[in-house]
Amino acid sequence: MLWSGWGDPDRAAPLPEPVVALLRDLLGVRPGATAPVALADVEVPEPRLSADALTEFARIVGDRNVRADTETRVRHTRGRSTPDLLRIRAGQASDAPDAVVLPGTHDEVVAVLRACARLRVAVVPFGGGTSVVGGLAPSGPAGAPGTFIALDLRRMDALVSIDEVSRTAVLQPGLRAPAAEALLAERGYTLGHFPQSYEWASIGGFAATRSSGQASAGYGRFDDLVVALTVATPQGDLDLGRAPKSAAGPDLRQLVLGSEGALGVITSVTVRIQPVPETRAYEGWRFASFAEGAAALRRLAQDGPRPAVLRLSDETETMVGLTDPSAIGPEGEARPLDGGGRGLEDGGCLAVLGFEGTAGRVAERRAGVADVLRAAGGEPLGAGPGEKWERGRFDAPYLRDALLDVGAFAETVETATFWSNLPALYGAVRDALTGALSDAGTPPLVMCHISHVYPSGASLYFTVVSAQGKDPVEHWARAKRAACEAIVDAGGTISHHHGVGTDHRDWYAREIGPLGAAVLRAVKDRVDPAGILNPGVLVPPV
């Protein structure tokens, strides 16, 4: 992972000049001091760990699995939100971990946690490092983090076992998603979990943050896939899940899922798996409006049949999506390319559908879905837009880096609600983002899509692009606050799949109310009396 941005540096590509011109004309984007500093110039605080502590960690995990060099610390600093990137690009790594510890087994995790509790050293579990909500940035009571280590789980990267009868697999938390897919594919299986962070994110991270993949309509969210978990805490282990479902009390698995490292370190995850689909097919549909398209998606979510992938862009996102950089001519005019935009020239909204399974099942389901969408006013656009989406499905974070490079700002906000409340929530968040950034002198482009649907509701995912302005971190903080207020006031959840972290904690506290927060605090105090587990993340102060 690029230390100052996303992914594989070899896959980064600069924005074409015509797009840069468009951003300038449309949003006032101006080049600034936007290039990242050199890695050697990043400022990292002096490590605060005692030699005794380092010796203790080395005793547990081995010398070479305790790292305190600057580069390793920088590479474990915060996550991948745009403010995270803006700060690291500017050389600011004040909240770097004091050391990075790499355990190899559950028992080593337990021993590290016990040592940390004794030494009063905080622990940030680290998987893919892809948090966009401050999930890797602990904070003490006064805001500044105390001494802390990143507990990098990359050595715990095994596919432990497959149960072909039950169609489950036991995975270690540090296994990255592509590696998990590759190991499962050798046996003919897939998890079917493909969030945008797929290429870098880890199994433990998926569980700890309730990740939701792009094929959630077909495979379910990650929290739907998990049937058992093992969790290490300073006070002992939790070993949960003896059956798919149970009436033996509250479902404690659901207390661990979404716990974001604040209640323990997930050391084993048992997930449902499915046979690798024989075939995959993607296609596009046009709807006259976002509301009409949403009604069509709702129809499918409630009455079926369901595709595996089901997404709908609003008018703005559809329009911007048509602006294929490589298709922009010398006149600076956007043109649709490769069938990806035919049929959308006169506006409307693009829906992308994906189907997976046996050829027969896919054909049958496509036909059934087409009937529903036609009846709901949809016009088929063929495979082009679907395949275009599929090719670029993991590329948005690279595009963000390219935007930052030319002085633009790009970030996302997401939420979910029940269907009847979706229009109001959509309007409220859109207005809040537009208003706050316009007030700051950087009027944005605000795009939105629905990418996860349920019988009773759906997610909304907003992408914001604007000029960086004088202080983009502060501008965004204000816009983000406005969006979060709008979400909570309009009855949405503060996150559908990014999580809470530190960024959403105050609104999360409002979402679950004072008693909900107190319950969570009571659980945390029980499993983590020393308060070393990702302090400041998730759990509201009481």
Added chain:
Amino acid sequence: MLWSGWGDPDRAAPLPEPVVALLRDLLGVRPGATAPVALADVEVPEPRLSADALTEFARIVGDRNVRADTETRVRHTRGRSTPDLLRIRAGQASDAPDAVVLPGTHDEVVAVLRACARLRVAVVPFGGGTSVVGGLAPSGPAGAPGTFIALDLRRMDALVSIDEVSRTAVLQPGLRAPAAEALLAERGYTLGHFPQSYEWASIGGFAATRSSGQASAGYGRFDDLVVALTVATPQGDLDLGRAPKSAAGPDLRQLVLGSEGALGVITSVTVRIQPVPETRAYEGWRFASFAEGAAALRRLAQDGPRPAVLRLSDETETMVGLTDPSAIGPEGEARPLDGGGRGLEDGGCLAVLGFEGTAGRVAERRAGVADVLRAAGGEPLGAGPGEKWERGRFDAPYLRDALLDVGAFAETVETATFWSNLPALYGAVRDALTGALSDAGTPPLVMCHISHVYPSGASLYFTVVSAQGKDPVEHWARAKRAACEAIVDAGGTISHHHGVGTDHRDWYAREIGPLGAAVLRAVKDRVDPAGILNPGVLVPPV
């Protein structure tokens, strides 16, 4: 509800004489002192509530909603497990509540809870009174319950609202399931939740115990249907659920579902609803063995298509099911009736399937299911066995009363596990029940069925019939202990849909482990510091 047994006394029917003869010959069932005492002869302890406490409750809910008469107290004594019935039939009501309080609103519930916390009076939330796991029998630290009231929620029985866009309904907890269905049906909707206790159980009870209905394969379990909840506790309210799914931390709804009144009183439940199906169809299939049938069910659960109802009886249950009482001739020989058993005369296992939806969808799904079942070795038996099951689907508890009346003992045990572990769990529990009751001198008939399936596993539901013997309560306590040990040792969950109550608490503690129990205790201590909420139920002592 009959105070000494199940349901509507007008629907009770004695066992035909030939069945009684069969029970005598097969299991040694002998008539004993098995008729219930008269209601007037039931012994109820002197109420321990002070006049001040009664006045306080009356001030909150009104005079006529505080009842301390003997009949009302008897009718709120314990639940409907067989030991519960044996004891109440014998006139034992030592654990009757000291009074029954009927709140009409959420605020009245809150006020009663606060008063109880102040007065140190325990509270047992009471819906349909159908618990079979001791969920209505609180116990103090020394085993004997202290002063307690039953909080009967029957006055909170409204369908509050329907959201037709989101397909959700807000229901009050005291609404009985048939009333809920009737109110929803007026608007064209159904919950699709039909557990065996359907005719008497309440919405709040379904949520508090993670009920699972007979059509769970099609509609999902009750915990799948719930999207939002309001809970009153002595320390404030929880108001949970802003979206179908969320990544905003742990799913606290899942901490309330299954909390069995020990963490609060559920005062509002928002559930998914579906249009009333146009058509329903039931059918039977034969499999050569339980294992072969289970493999076929697994195929459907994992790869679809899924019927709404999907059940499989083992060889013993299939054989007994053929013994239609009304078809037993003068020679005392069982004969299959009305197509209900044709094709099963030579043994094998009966699977019952139910389909619901539009006529077109039902026909299509039936055909798809038939292809899968045929490929898995199934033989179609036509509609007869399915329709027979459907007619009697809520009748088993009546049959149990009739068995008790003639001196037989009948009770159930249920669990769930992953598919690969199902044969071992089945054998272990069957052996434990058979062994323990044979040792007690009352060798039983042990029958089993699978009635709830998931992609990764399924439930097992055992029915035991034997002679009562000298001390049936004690015999069963020993057999039940053996079965619970077998379940936990063989990796099953201590309950798939009956719940924990007091009966399963010790094994539940082993299932979730010491830290799981400590976490639950920490939550309870936070929301219920006075320990008044259904004490002794669910939450293991720490």
